[in-house]
Amino acid sequence: MTNxxxxxxxxxxxxxxxxxEKDESMPREASxxxxxxxxxxxxxxxxxxxxxxxxxxxxxxxxxxxPSGCGKTTLLRILAGLEEPDAxxxxxxxxxxxxxxxxxxxxxxxxxxxxxxxxxxxxxxxAFGLRMRGESSAERERKVAQVADxxxxxxxxxxxxxxLSGGQRQRIALARALVCEPNVLLLDEPLSALDAGLRGQxxxxxQRIQKRLGMTFVFVTHDQDEAMVMSDRIAVLDSGIIQQxxxxxxxxxxxxxxxxxxxxxxxxxxxxxxxxDNWVDTELGRLQLDPAQQRSExxxxxxxxxETLELGGEVPAGYNRLEGTVKERLYRGSRIEYRLEVNGVxxxxxxxxxxxxxxxxxxxxxVSFCPEDLVRVAA
Amino acid sequence: MAEISIALRGRAVVSETxxxxxxxxxxxxxxxxxxxxxxxxxxAVAFMTNGPxxxxxxxxxxxxxxQLAGFGFLGWSPGNLYTLLxxxxxxxxxxxxxxxxxxxxxYYITTCxxxxxxxxxxxxxxxxxxxxxxxxxxxxxxxxxxxxxxxAAQALGLIAxxxxxxxxxxxxxxxxxxxxxxxxxxxxxxAFEKLDxxxxxxxxxxxxxxxxxxxxxxFPQTLPGLLAGTVLVAIPAFGMYVIPELLxxxxxxxxxxxxxxxxxxxxNWPLGAAGAILMLIATFAGLFAxxxxxxxxxxxxxxxx
Numbered sequence: 001m002t003n004x005x006x007x008x009x010x011x012x013x014x015x016x017x018x019x020x021e022k023d024e025s026m027p028r029e030a031s032x033x034x035x036x037x038x039x040x041x042x043x044x045x046x047x048x049x050x051x052x053x054x055x056x057x058x059x060x061x062x063x064x065x066x067p068s069g070c071g072k073t074t075l076l077r078i079l080a081g082l083e084e085p086d087a088x089x090x091x092x093x094x095x096x097x098x099x100x101x102x103x104x105x106x107x108x109x110x111x112x113x114x115x116x117x118x119x120x121x122x123x124x125x126x127a128f129g130l131r132m133r134g135e136s137s138a139e140r141e142r143k144v145a146q147v148a149d150x151x152x153x154x155x156x157x158x159x160x161x162x163x164l165s166g167g168q169r170q171r172i173a174l175a176r177a178l179v180c181e182p183n184v185l186l187l188d189e190p191l192s193a194l195d196a197g198l199r200g201q202x203x204x205x206x207q208r209i210q211k212r213l214g215m216t217f218v219f220v221t222h223d224q225d226e227a228m229v230m231s232d233r234i235a236v237l238d239s240g241i242i243q244q245x246x247x248x249x250x251x252x253x254x255x256x257x258x259x260x261x262x263x264x265x266x267x268x269x270x271x272x273x274x275x276x277d278n279w280v281d282t283e284l285g286r287l288q289l290d291p292a293q294q295r296s297e298x299x300x301x302x303x304x305x306x307e308t309l310e311l312g313g314e315v316p317a318g319y320n321r322l323e324g325t326v327k328e329r330l331y332r333g334s335r336i337e338y339r340l341e342v343n344g345v346x347x348x349x350x351x352x353x354x355x356x357x358x359x360x361x362x363x364x365x366x367v368s369f370c371p372e373d374l375v376r377v378a379a
Numbered sequence: 380m381a382e383i384s385i386a387l388r389g390r391a392v393v394s395e396t397x398x399x400x401x402x403x404x405x406x407x408x409x410x411x412x413x414x415x416x417x418x419x420x421x422x423a424v425a426f427m428t429n430g431p432x433x434x435x436x437x438x439x440x441x442x443x444x445x446q447l448a449g450f451g452f453l454g455w456s457p458g459n460l461y462t463l464l465x466x467x468x469x470x471x472x473x474x475x476x477x478x479x480x481x482x483x484x485x486y487y488i489t490t491c492x493x494x495x496x497x498x499x500x501x502x503x504x505x506x507x508x509x510x511x512x513x514x515x516x517x518x519x520x521x522x523x524x525x526x527x528x529x530x531a532a533q534a535l536g537l538i539a540x541x542x543x544x545x546x547x548x549x550x551x552x553x554x555x556x557x558x559x560x561x562x563x564x565x566x567x568x569x570a571f572e573k574l575d576x577x578x579x580x581x582x583x584x585x586x587x588x589x590x591x592x593x594x595x596x597x598f599p600q601t602l603p604g605l606l607a608g609t610v611l612v613a614i615p616a617f618g619m620y621v622i623p624e625l626l627x628x629x630x631x632x633x634x635x636x637x638x639x640x641x642x643x644x645x646x647n648w649p650l651g652a653a654g655a656i657l658m659l660i661a662t663f664a665g666l667f668a669x670x671x672x673x674x675x676x677x678x679x680x681x682x683x684x
Binding site for chain 1: 575577578580581582583584585586587588589591592595596599602
């Protein structure tokens with residue numbers, strides 16, 4: 001897909017070029033989004049959205065993250081106008097668009113299945129939105145050429161959709177939405193059908209396109225890694241309720257509850273049996289805690305991130321110290337994952353693979369970690 | 380060694396060919412005996428002369444085609460030409476009407492709950508399990524003079540007093556639409572069933588108002604079903620015999636009746652054969668035109684019909 005030849009004098013065609021701050025060749029106006037008490041129910045007892053309040057800033061890369069059935073796709077479809085909320089208000093760019101049909105919203109969507117029109121050429125697919133909006137053919141021609149150039153697929157415009165690869169279709173679907181210069185771009189798991197390599201590449205590319213255009217992106221995914229790589233902020237949804245909104249590091253390092261913690265990939269969650277100012281009792285034993293983590297409630301969960309654990313070596317003063325046995329070792333190349341058994345409980349640890357001695361299965365190891373890395377999580 | 384293996388391979392090829400031959404044989408024989416030979420005979424008959432008792436005889440001539448074109452003992456008459464034009468018109472009209480009726484039905488069935496769909500499809504298909512002649516007699520009874528429908532039409536001034544809706548060209552069109560409806564509903568239903576709704580939503584998302592979204596995202600997807608249905612309806616309708624015979628009266632005659640008459644009462648086999656050949660040519664021309672339309676509207680995509 002990439003051209004091995006040195007780039008010709010066309011200097012505006014590389015979306016991967018970070019040196020350019022913002023591309024002004026495609027004029028646009030990013031909009032903020034405000035959701036107020038959105039509710040949506042399907043049938044008698046399927047609550048898709050249970051009172052969602054959310055503000056998405058203009059020009060933000062915002063991700064709706066959650067398991068299937070959490071309501072993230074319903075929320076996106078409401079933003080697009082393809083679904084009507086039962087209650088609540090939706091404001092885009094400060095204007096109430098709750099009752100505006102999809103074809104009158106300056107919002108465009110990249111669909112999960114791409115939804116390209118198979119009976120039209122790539123060019124006609126790209127021009128579709130402009131045509132429906134009644135733009136002149138000269139204007140369409142110019143914009144289509146520009147967007148095809150922008151996503152580096154100018155050579156494909158004469159093709160039929162069924163002659164494209166999955167990655168190419170994905171880019172055409174993106175371009176078909178971008179060419180309309182929407183105030184908000186919605187992306188419904190657009191990368192889920194691609195293989196891992198291409199997916200990683202497009203994650204980076206999408207993020208850079210968003211930064212370059214300064215457009216508001218609302219991205220839906222169930223993949224927390226994808227969400228963390230791309231987003232400015234993430235909203236984690238479950239059962240139609242927003243559990244947490246925050247930057248990737250906030251959501252990953254300080255999940256507000258056990259659901260968010262588990263969904264962000266944390267395995268080391270231990271029920272708190274008793275707690276005081278600077279310690280908690282769990283199945284692992286009594287652990288020192290940063291007083292800043294003090295909570296009014298007694299119960300909840302203690303989160304220990306596997307990468308904060310130190311295996312073997314000296315235990316610095318003030319650190320927590322546990323003794324465990326290596327039960328399993330997974331070699332991941334850049335890092336090594338250990339499944340330890342501590343006081344009859346499983347504890348996961350991750351060590352970067354840098355010159356240190358590998359611990360073998362069956363080894364007794366000392367586990368140490370700083371009290372400040374422990375996080376209390378609500379139930 | 381090498382020679383042996385070549386010999387073995389040769390034998391294997393021979394036996395494979397033989398197997399293929401045996402498995403294809405019954406079908407091939409069937410087609411030759413019941414399709415190819417009669418067709419060749421029909422063509423031959425079309426170029427023969429009509430004997431005094433209606434039997435085809437030598438010498439070969441183009442007399443039957445001359446008669447088909449309307450030239451008889453009394454000079455040229457437009458009767459046959461009218462029959463041909465009426466056949467084409469009835470076919471076109473009834474196919475268009477069938478599409479107009481079947482399209483919403485097929486769509487409606489796909490929007491129903493899944494457990495109801497087979498029942499609704501059955502309701503569309505079941506009438507065609509009854510003999511066509513009997514169903515056509517049913518229409519005769521419904522449309523005859525003095526029936527509520529005819530009285531209503533008289534009251535509205537659509538037909539002259541004391542007349543019925545049957546016999547008439549209207550009755551023939553109605554009969555054709557009624558008869559061929561299932562053949563359009565089923566392929567359209569199949570097309571609607573696998574409709575990619577994401578495309579429709581994409582069209583709406585890309586500023587297409589509902590009607591334009593239908594035209595650009597729904598219609599192209601149903602086109603293969605529509606073309607398949609058109610072939611299933613138009614070709615048999617063009618050669619239809621029973622319905623115009625029973626519902627049309629003298630003025631509703633179609634090409635199928637013209638042909639049938641030559642093999643029965645009028646006893647002019649060469650003329651009947653010539654009429655049959657004309658129907659065949661018209662059918663192929665229609666199919667060819669449909670393919671072209673399908674290709675154009677399908678954006679180069681092959682629409683199989």
